[in-house]
Amino acid sequence: MERRLIRPADLVLVLAAAALAAGLLLRQNSQSPGSCVAVIEKNGAEVMRVDLGRITEPEEIDLGGAYRVVLLAEPGQISFLSSDCPDQTCVRSGRLTKAGQAAVCLPARVSVRLEGGSPGADAMTG
């Protein structure tokens, strides 16, 4: 083969590298639009992540513990189903549907917050 500066093989290599880079960049920047990931934490440490975009039918998540906390994961939303805590504030918090929303059972130190998707507000008061 005649000696050339740039060979066809080189071009293939460069294109492959560019494609890989573009792919990685795209994957990092995007997320399935509208889907949220519920981050479940016990004592501030993450114990579970639930992609609410992948849930097709209501699913109970039994976290057990002293207060027998049970969450209910549904398509696009999650809530506290039951807890043995005296004030039931967690259960009354209702359904979390948007990124940034959070609910907590303080006695059990179980918190659920939604991440990802189209970002909601920076914080909530009240």
Next chain:
Amino acid sequence: MRSFIRKLTLRQQKRLSLILAVVLAVLLLAIVLVWSRISERNSRLETTGYAMGSLMQQTVYGPNGQEASDAALQAVTELENLISWRVEDSDVARMNDEAGSEWITVDEKTSSLLALCLDVAEKSGGVFDPTVLPISKLWNFDEDVFTPPTQETIDEFLPYVNYEDLRVKEEEPSASLKYHYMGVDLGSAGKGAGCDEAVASYAASGVSAAIAAVGGSVGVYGTKPDGTLWSITVRNPYSAGDGEEILGVMEIAEGFVSTSGSYEKTREADGVTYHHLINADTGWPENNGLVSVTVYSKDSGALSDVLATAAFLLGLEDGQALLEAYGAEGIFITEGRAVIVTDGFPSFSLTLDSFELAG
């Protein structure tokens, strides 16, 4: 170009390849470095922890986010160890132990918070009172079976609630309760004061921007990388029944926000629902038609928290007057789903149409 290259010897061609390869490598490295610098500045970390008896959520922007977040959580915990009556050997616990006998030396954070509470107590005519502990202890919302106190019991303990008998010397700094059985309860100020600590901690950490929520109190620091304002949603007091958590959203550049609502903590006994916002004058949960008050203060989280409680206890008219006296702004929500926003409140939009903007 081709002819130029053909004129080079094989060795020179190889050298040219090598040089080009090195240049490419250096370029790539430079790109990676610049890109990682930019993404570091924009990097965003969300953390959760527990402090001041509540959930503390933080979002921190910039490098060293985890360290900044840990430092802020630590700062709030340290404050809790000073001002919580539940923490053994805290300034407040020691004051309560020595009620009726000794003056106690306290941290200046404690004395300045006490002074702030005394000021609001006075301006609220005593319906808000930091010495409410003897009464707030009667309303135990955490016990397994909730039993509200009787009127007789309340009458028995009311005499020990009197902010005029709490003395604070800010210069020393020290404080004392004049009579035995009195007690200080800073539950209405703790979360807001925690936000003050968090924001001060962010300033010291060197993060570019951060937001902290301690329970329902929120404090912001700096400007987000995208330059937009901080958006803070207001909880719908009827979220459980409505199935809709957010009632509206505000946008702020700086400052602190707190909310006091009757829906936050309730217990039931014999078919009656009791909430945790106790009027220090009557000893009973306040019933004046308000369901929640949100207060914005540009400079002080503690003030936003205390005023939210005091304004709730005072009701719509007197509550607004109190906020005005402090240059604070507020959102008052009534049981009838009316939403009253004070004139100077930072940009607020009502997003739930089951509520109505009034006033």
